[in-house]
Amino acid sequence: MKMASHSxxxxxxxxxxxQQRQRVEERLQALVPGAEEEPxxxxxxxxxSLFAGGKRxxxxxxxxxxxxxxxxxxxxxRHSSGNSEESSDIVDISCTLELVHTYSLIHDDxxxxxxxxxxxxxxxxxxxxxxxxxxxxxxxxxxxxxQVLAELPxxxxxxxxxxxxxxxxxxxxxxxxxxxxxxxxxxxxxxxSPQCLEAMHxxxxxxxxxxxxxxxALAAEAEPAQQAAITRFGECAGLAFQIADDILDxxxxxxxxxxxxxxxxLQKKATYPALYGVERSRQIAEEFxxxxxxxxxxxxxxxxxLRELARFLISRKA
Amino acid sequence: MKMASHSxxxxxxxxxxxQQRQRVEERLQALVPGAEEEPxxxxxxxxxSLFAGGKRxxxxxxxxxxxxxxxxxxxxxRHSSGNSEESSDIVDISCTLELVHTYSLIHDDxxxxxxxxxxxxxxxxxxxxxxxxxxxxxxxxxxxxxQVLAELPxxxxxxxxxxxxxxxxxxxxxxxxxxxxxxxxxxxxxxxSPQCLEAMHxxxxxxxxxxxxxxxALAAEAEPAQQAAITRFGECAGLAFQIADDILDxxxxxxxxxxxxxxxxLQKKATYPALYGVERSRQIAEEFxxxxxxxxxxxxxxxxxLRELARFLISRKA
Numbered sequence: 001m002k003m004a005s006h007s008x009x010x011x012x013x014x015x016x017x018x019q020q021r022q023r024v025e026e027r028l029q030a031l032v033p034g035a036e037e038e039p040x041x042x043x044x045x046x047x048x049s050l051f052a053g054g055k056r057x058x059x060x061x062x063x064x065x066x067x068x069x070x071x072x073x074x075x076x077x078r079h080s081s082g083n084s085e086e087s088s089d090i091v092d093i094s095c096t097l098e099l100v101h102t103y104s105l106i107h108d109d110x111x112x113x114x115x116x117x118x119x120x121x122x123x124x125x126x127x128x129x130x131x132x133x134x135x136x137x138x139x140x141x142x143x144x145x146x147q148v149l150a151e152l153p154x155x156x157x158x159x160x161x162x163x164x165x166x167x168x169x170x171x172x173x174x175x176x177x178x179x180x181x182x183x184x185x186x187x188x189x190x191x192x193s194p195q196c197l198e199a200m201h202x203x204x205x206x207x208x209x210x211x212x213x214x215x216x217a218l219a220a221e222a223e224p225a226q227q228a229a230i231t232r233f234g235e236c237a238g239l240a241f242q243i244a245d246d247i248l249d250x251x252x253x254x255x256x257x258x259x260x261x262x263x264x265x266l267q268k269k270a271t272y273p274a275l276y277g278v279e280r281s282r283q284i285a286e287e288f289x290x291x292x293x294x295x296x297x298x299x300x301x302x303x304x305x306l307r308e309l310a311r312f313l314i315s316r317k318a
Numbered sequence: 319m320k321m322a323s324h325s326x327x328x329x330x331x332x333x334x335x336x337q338q339r340q341r342v343e344e345r346l347q348a349l350v351p352g353a354e355e356e357p358x359x360x361x362x363x364x365x366x367s368l369f370a371g372g373k374r375x376x377x378x379x380x381x382x383x384x385x386x387x388x389x390x391x392x393x394x395x396r397h398s399s400g401n402s403e404e405s406s407d408i409v410d411i412s413c414t415l416e417l418v419h420t421y422s423l424i425h426d427d428x429x430x431x432x433x434x435x436x437x438x439x440x441x442x443x444x445x446x447x448x449x450x451x452x453x454x455x456x457x458x459x460x461x462x463x464x465q466v467l468a469e470l471p472x473x474x475x476x477x478x479x480x481x482x483x484x485x486x487x488x489x490x491x492x493x494x495x496x497x498x499x500x501x502x503x504x505x506x507x508x509x510x511s512p513q514c515l516e517a518m519h520x521x522x523x524x525x526x527x528x529x530x531x532x533x534x535a536l537a538a539e540a541e542p543a544q545q546a547a548i549t550r551f552g553e554c555a556g557l558a559f560q561i562a563d564d565i566l567d568x569x570x571x572x573x574x575x576x577x578x579x580x581x582x583x584l585q586k587k588a589t590y591p592a593l594y595g596v597e598r599s600r601q602i603a604e605e606f607x608x609x610x611x612x613x614x615x616x617x618x619x620x621x622x623x624l625r626e627l628a629r630f631l632i633s634r635k636a
Contacts, residue, residue, distance in 0.1 A: 033492055039500040042491055107457065112449035131430035132503055135453065139425060139460065140491045146464040147486035150479045157475040161468045164482060168465035173360055174351055178458045182357040185450055 013308050017060065024059040025051075027091045028098060031148055045129040045137035050102050052120040057241075057313070058101055058212040059094035061234065064306050065216030066090050069226050071302055076223075089152045093163060093219050096145040097212045100171050103141035104208075106134055108181065114267070142171070155219065163215050170211035180204025187270035197270050201242045202235065209238025229298050236292035237310045243285040244314045246271035247278055252318070285314045331626050335378065342377040343369075345409045346416060349466055363447040363455035368420050370438040375559075375631070376419055376530040377412035379552065382624050383534030384408050386617055387544050394541075407470045411481060411537050414463040415530045418489050421459035422526075424452055426499065432585070460489070473537065480536050488529035498522025505588035515588050519560045520553065527556025547616050551624070554610035559631045561603040564589035565596055566636065603632045 011019065032050060033043045109116040109124040110131060116124050126134035149164045173179045180203030187200060213234035217227045249264045250273045264271050272281035292310045296303040329337065350368060351361045427434040427442040428449060434442050444452035467482045491497045498521030505518060531552035535545045567582045568591045582589050590599035610628045614621040 037492060039491065039497050039504070041504070042497065042500045046491075103457075107453055110450075110453065112453060132428075133500070135425055135428065135430060136496050136499055139421075139457070140496045142457065142460060143486050143490050143494075143496065147483055147490060150483035150486060157479045161475045161478045161482075164464060164479075165468035168461050168468060172461050172465060173357065173364075173458045174355060176461075178454050178461065179357050179360065181454055182360045182451070186357070186359070 013312060016305065017055070017312075020060045020063055021056045023063075023091055024056040024094060024098065027095050031092065031095055031099075032144065041129065041133055042137055042140060045125055045133045046141055048122075048128055049106050049119070049125045049137065050098070050141070052122050054098065054102070054120065056098055057309075058097035058208060059091075061209065061212040061237070061306075061309060062094035062097055062216040063090060064309060065213035065230050065234070066093075066220045067216075068299055068303055068306055069217045069220035069222035069230065072226055072299055073220065073222065089155045090216070090219050092148055092152060093155075093215055094212075096148050096163075096167060097208065097215065099141045099145040099148070100167065100177075101208060103138040103145075104171075104177055104181070106138040106141070110134060113181075113185070114263070116263070159218060159221065162218050166214055166218065167211055170207040170214075175203050176207050177204060180207065184270065188268050192270040192275070194275060197272070197275055198239070200270065201239055201272075205242035205245075206235045206238030209241060210234035213237075225298065229295050232295040233292045233306070233310070236288045236295065237313055240285040240288035240292065240310070241313045243272045243281050243288070244316070246273050247281055247285070248316075248318065249273075250278060282314075289314055331630060334623065335373070335630075338378045338381055339374045341381075341409055342374040342412060342416065345413050349410065349413055349417075350462065359447065359451055360455055360458060363443055363451045364459055366440075366446055367424050367437070367443045367455065368416070368459070370440050372416065372420070372438065374416055375627075376415035376526060377409075379527065379530040379555070379624075379627060380412035380415055380534040381408060382627060383531035383548050383552070384411075384538045385534075386621055386624055387535045387538035387540035387548065389620055390544055390617055391538065391540060407473045408534070408537050410466055410470060411473075411533055412530075414466050414481075414485060415526065415533065417459045417463040417466070418485065418495075419526060421456040421463075422489075422495055422499070424456040424459070428452060431499075431503070432581070434581070477536060477539065481533050484532055484536065485529055488525040488532075493521050494525050495522060498525065502588065506586050510588040510593070512593060515590070515593055516557070518588065519557055519590075523560035523563075524553045524556030527559060528552035531555075543616065547613050550613040551610045551628070554606045554613060555628045555631055558603040558606035558610065558628070561590045561599050561606070562632045562634070564591050565599055565603070566634075567591075568596060570636070600632075607632055 028050060032046055035044050035047055037043055105119060106125045108114050109119055110126055117127050118124060122128075124134075125137055129137070145167065146164055149160055149167065152160055155163075169176055171177045173182075180200050183196070183200040184204055187196070192200070210231055211234070213230045214227065217230045222230065246264060249262065249271070263269075265274065272284060276284065289310050293307055296306060299306075346368060350364055353362050353365055355361055423437060424443045426432050427437055428444055435445050436442060440446075442452075443455055447455070463485065464482055467478055467485065470478055470481075473481075487494055489495045491500075498518050501514070501518040502522055505514070510518070528549055529552070531548045532545065535548045540548065564582060567580065567589070581587075583592065590602060594602065607628050611625055614624060617624075
């Protein structure tokens with residue numbers, strides 16, 4: 001199926017986000033075992049967290065990065081057999097980012113970690129299903145992400161292994177999401193330098209944003225230069241996203257945010273607002289967005305939607 | 319490197335197990351980030367559990383299944399270009415079984431699950447490093463297993479994705495390890511039928527044994543009939559292993575076992591000894607081993623080592 005790009009279809013950003021969110025939602029419903037399948041409790045717990053109203057930002061970044069790289073490649077090779085059709089696997093690929101993101105939220109919310117009772121306005125997984133099931137539901141979502149990538153029906157095996165390796169590195173220990181989570185725990189116990197704060201955000205949040213666009217580019221079999229540009233974009237956008245998230249935690253209420261607000265300060269978390277104050281943090285987020293937009297220059301005007309998406313990351317209210 | 323088989327080299331089973339264990343140990347040391355690499359605490363926690371003296375039974379089953387299938391294929395195609403050389407990736411592949419097994423032990427030992435203080439004579443991961451780090455160390459070992467398979471340097475990509483899909487299914491929810499763990503939790507809360515007990519053991523333990531030999535066979539590019547035979551062997555051997563494990567829990571001391579003994583009864587776990595008594599459980603384990611040995615008949619005399627390994631599963635003392 002050829003998906004009209006945001007700009008082609010002259011959709012508002014909201015309508016575009018909603019349309020893409022629904023594509024992701026439908027595939028996630030099909031990829032995760034049904035709530036009636038054994039073990040029922042576990043599948044209910046996985047679905048509780050996965051379908052709690054997430055914005056699906058990472059999958060949408062993945063879809064848009066794939067579209068952009070595909071179009072750029074088609075333009076370069078328009079006299080050859082260049083193909084700008086969307087791979088029918090791309091929505092599945094984008095969903096694996098949400099599986100990994102949701103697993104990380106379930107484990108982060110556990111009493112031994114952030115001890116959060118609410119997420120997206122609903123009880124967290126362990127509040128609804130108990131700690132044991134929450135731990136296993138997280139494990140299951142992570143495992144499923146790799147299974148989905150390994151079993152993609154229309155993507156060549158050499159691309160599939162590249163996607164799996166990239167996602168595993170982004171989710172892993174050295175410079176990856178788990179490593180960032182450990183740095184976060186240790187910083188809350190002790191204080192942090194500006195350099196370490198940035199490194200922590202790069203690992204904890206930006207690595208998965210980088211993987212989101214990088215998986216999209218890999219699925220579109222992008223040229224190395226495109227791959228490098230899109231990766232730099234994802235990393236910078238991810239850093240800006242995390243700073244915006246920390247600012248929202250300071251400025252919002254439970255009602256706005258759907259999760260307990262103001263917890264970072266209570267838990268002495270290392271954040272940009274704690275280290276720089278809210279105003280300077282906003283500037284830093286803006287600087288990262290500028291760097292993200294510069295990274296898109298090789299794609300010129302066709303990168304309009306990704307640019308709008310990047311701006312959206314720091315202007316959202318929840 | 320061509321590895322002499324147990325029978326060829328006329329080693330005792332103990333010497334063979336020790337030799338194979340050392341091969342696995344060496345590769346695991348290389349595959350897991352060093353204890354000095356950031357984040358140090360996390361890598362120390364991963365290594366604490368991974369190098370606590372495990373017998374490496376699953377990797378050894380994987381290595382031996384690969385050898386058997388390779389030799390069988392070489393015999394079938396001895397007039398063609400059949401190659402009985404061991405793939406240099408096979409030890410890495412075998413190590414991923416141990417990464418997944420260790421992650422499952424770390425999470426199972428957590429207070430919210432089995433709440434175990436000792437494992438292999440040492441404090442469990444959460445006793446040594448705290449619950450937060452133990453949860454993340456388990457997550458990291460699972461993630462690393464998929465990364466290692468995706469990045470195997472000498473295995474064709476189409477084989478790599480098959481290995482990853484097989485491991486993910488064995489570790490997953492429906493009929494896989496996580497599903498079995500949930501059934502185990504729920505059975506302890508409520509009682510269980512003989513049919514459900516067997517299904518639970520198939521998922522909780524036998525699935526990863528099946529994956530161990532199945533990954534070995536896939537890596538050796540075994541024929542479908544060989545693959546089916548070896549898979550049935552692994553499943554039956556895994557069931558026998560779990561029954562033997564439950565019997566050891568009844569009959570051993572902390573000193574013998576390296577973990578708290580008698581806990582299954584205290585926690586009202588659903589086990590074969592609880593449902594059938596020790597003597598009948600021994601018979602059932604023996605029956606599963608007989609079925610495992612029958613499954614090996616297509617391999618005839620060259621399956622001697624795998625037969626001895628199966629016998630070892632139910633005769634071991636710890």
